[in-house]
Amino acid sequence: FPWMEEFPKVIVSYFFKDHHLHHLMNNVHHDRCWGFAEACESIWRMAKCKTDCIERPLSLAFEKLGCVVGRHPCVFLLVALYVAAALGAGFVFLQEREANDIEDQFTPINGPAKLERAFVVETFPQSEEFSQLRLTSDGTYASLIITDLHGENILTVPAFNDIIELDRQVKKITTGNTFENLCAKTKGRCMSNAILDIINYNATEIVSSNITYPMNNNMFLGSSIGGVELKPDSSEISSAKAVRLFYFLDEEKTKENSYWLDGFLKLLSNYTEQKTVSQKTKCELCVHVSYFTSLSRQNEFEINSDSVIPLFSATYALAINISVLSCLRLDCVRTKVWVALFGVLSAGMAVLASFGLLLFCGMPFAMTVASAPFLILGVGVDDMFIMISCWQKTEVHKAVEVRLAETYKEAGVSITITTLTDVLAFYIGLLTPFHSVQSFCMYTSTALLHFTPVDPKPSLLSLGDIFHRICHCGSGRFHGIMGC
Numbered sequence: 001f002p003w004m005e006e007f008p009k010v011i012v013s014y015f016f017k018d019h020h021l022h023h024l025m026n027n028v029h030h031d032r033c034w035g036f037a038e039a040c041e042s043i044w045r046m047a048k049c050k051t052d053c054i055e056r057p058l059s060l061a062f063e064k065l066g067c068v069v070g071r072h073p074c075v076f077l078l079v080a081l082y083v084a085a086a087l088g089a090g091f092v093f094l095q096e097r098e099a100n101d102i103e104d105q106f107t108p109i110n111g112p113a114k115l116e117r118a119f120v121v122e123t124f125p126q127s128e129e130f131s132q133l134r135l136t137s138d139g140t141y142a143s144l145i146i147t148d149l150h151g152e153n154i155l156t157v158p159a160f161n162d163i164i165e166l167d168r169q170v171k172k173i174t175t176g177n178t179f180e181n182l183c184a185k186t187k188g189r190c191m192s193n194a195i196l197d198i199i200n201y202n203a204t205e206i207v208s209s210n211i212t213y214p215m216n217n218n219m220f221l222g223s224s225i226g227g228v229e230l231k232p233d234s235s236e237i238s239s240a241k242a243v244r245l246f247y248f249l250d251e252e253k254t255k256e257n258s259y260w261l262d263g264f265l266k267l268l269s270n271y272t273e274q275k276t277v278s279q280k281t282k283c284e285l286c287v288h289v290s291y292f293t294s295l296s297r298q299n300e301f302e303i304n305s306d307s308v309i310p311l312f313s314a315t316y317a318l319a320i321n322i323s324v325l326s327c328l329r330l331d332c333v334r335t336k337v338w339v340a341l342f343g344v345l346s347a348g349m350a351v352l353a354s355f356g357l358l359l360f361c362g363m364p365f366a367m368t369v370a371s372a373p374f375l376i377l378g379v380g381v382d383d384m385f386i387m388i389s390c391w392q393k394t395e396v397h398k399a400v401e402v403r404l405a406e407t408y409k410e411a412g413v414s415i416t417i418t419t420l421t422d423v424l425a426f427y428i429g430l431l432t433p434f435h436s437v438q439s440f441c442m443y444t445s446t447a448l449l450h451f452t453p454v455d456p457k458p459s460l461l462s463l464g465d466i467f468h469r470i471c472h473c474g475s476g477r478f479h480g481i482m483g484c
Contacts, residue, residue, distance in 0.1 A: 066408025070401030347380030
């Protein structure tokens, strides 16, 4: 082949700009040039090897699938709606599957701290007699911190009248069980507050009692009284800024305790509101109350999760508007308004079906899963635009099944590969030792997989084209409803 003798020179002239090297290569013997040409020809043949061994069969498979969907769009659309509705029934188990325990969800499953605590629990087990010092966790409790309304000394008779009355109201809380039935007990009696025991629940004794700090008659007051000032050269208390009361509950009565703690929060919420109103009317007040329970942090997390719902609704509305405006055309025949609208709604169907399926299967629903729909919506809208773009590249005069087959052939492989890549990344996330991350990855990856088997967007494209042809052959007045 004559070109083989010139080919090495062309290569050298391209890669070697130096004129001296170029001159040397022009004088190379033809045999050497022939050998170099053979090597280049081998490389050229290797470059022509087919590397579409995966893409080609996938494209053909999607082409056949698109043809089937184009012939029976109503069937696939109804199947998608039925599957989403049927699996969405799993949301009836949402409350049972909620996993809101902060320690369980946001700490490593087999972390050293948990293993060491298990060793302590086994070595120093709790007896029937409750002891705060032997707790290996925070315990189940409610707590009050009472301060003087004006930041003055809290160890006064008026202040302790309010404290004793508040203590009485707390112990009267009844939510199916009384405090006496649920409290942590020592020697058959509920664990009491040391500061109230010292004055025998009599406010007038707070002035006459000589209370020492931090120990008073073998009772530790370090966690009960705060902001303490002592008398000169003495351990007796002259004044204090705050008094703290604890109400410990039996940890074995988990469900009953949660009800009682909810009642505690309602009582204190109403109490503080009444005090605020009284303060505005300039009534005589003595104390300011702050309250906290062992479930307060968890309740705050749950409130934050609930606050995501309005944000998701706003995001959904924004995505619909952007999608509709992007697919809106002045040519009413080629507009894709309804396809864009239902394309966004298909992301909601994915969330409904996949989440319902996992709830049916008993998968815990962690608080982090509430943010997954935002990610799923982004992926769903992206796939919708890819399919619409490929659809609009097809020839309008072709049959519906042919156009959808070409759309599937063009878009199916890219959408599948990107989706499987995302799914694989989330499945790898299941290897993490955090339950919250595992739950988030499982729900998100399952929702992403939903787009492939029961996605209604192709059916809507087909129905839109069929509807356009019917209207175009009739009066031609309704071209813009679904588009072509």
